Amino acid sequence: MKKQYVLSALIFLAGMQLMAQPRKNIIRQMKWGLESTITLTMANDSVYAIQVDDVFQTDLNASSPADETVYFPANLTYEYVEKCKNTAIDKDDERSLVNIYQAVHSVTGGSYAHFLNLLLYVLQTYQLDLRSPEMLRPVTKWKPSPVTESYLRTRRWKYYVPVEYKNAKREYEYRKKHDKMAELDGIPMAYIRRSNRINDKKYAKLSALGYNDMIAEIDLVRLMLGANFLGKEQIRYIRDCVLRAVNEYKIYELPSLVIFTNYKAAVAISLDVTGYRIEGIVFSDEDKIDQQEKDRRTNEIRRIIDNVNQANQRAIERRIKKLYD
16 A cells, blocks of 8 residues: 555656646657556656556446546646636635635636546645644534534534544445435545545554555545535635645646556546546557557547546536535
């Protein structure tokens, strides 16, 4: 497990070092080599060898629901970041603070994919801290009369989101029982299982050891479990963290990889203005299949990405219009 997160850190640093000429350093060659290694050769002759076991995997195929909200980890393109920077944001616009979706979207535009990727990014880079003073709940003996369901669910929370293990697990179980899982749409089940499994002691140990990717995945789940309890000040804080992250974003050069298991394909993707963009595809069995089969798989993967982009766009549009109950 540690190997996975060390590799992620190395890839992160490599992307930081390749920021001088955004979008010029495209993939020149992808190769699925021996011992389950994918090699990326970039236009500037940089070479990266990535273990398949360390790559995000999906079992999506041509028959997957076309309206399914899907998250892939992906670096942002230079064009998308520049568009965000050039978009005038009225930081005093109270309308953008209705909910977390609308607030983040006011900064980033884009779809639900942009929303999740940027939240994960600000958590990974410690630009958003769920335990910051802005996220603390006031200490009070007040309680509503009559006592409300939301009060009973949150009365033990120290923060506006359930950062403590027991509170997060209790909130997740409540939502699952009452079919209120919308805030977790698109978040990989592996992240949710990790949040439900990692107690506070293990969390602190992982944090001390520098597993920032794993910690961010847990925090993303817990943030979204508390999303509909956030007040305007907390939403403003999160929005401003994302805005600052976009303005400082520099990881343009190294695309993310996703393994499409049903197609024996490694797909290099990035996240541009419209959604996920395919940068390259390589098949593990490409020496054993003809061009017609390669074309068939490639076309199906492209249709899947198109469907995902459309579904993610519809998802964010629904959410930014929503007023919480």
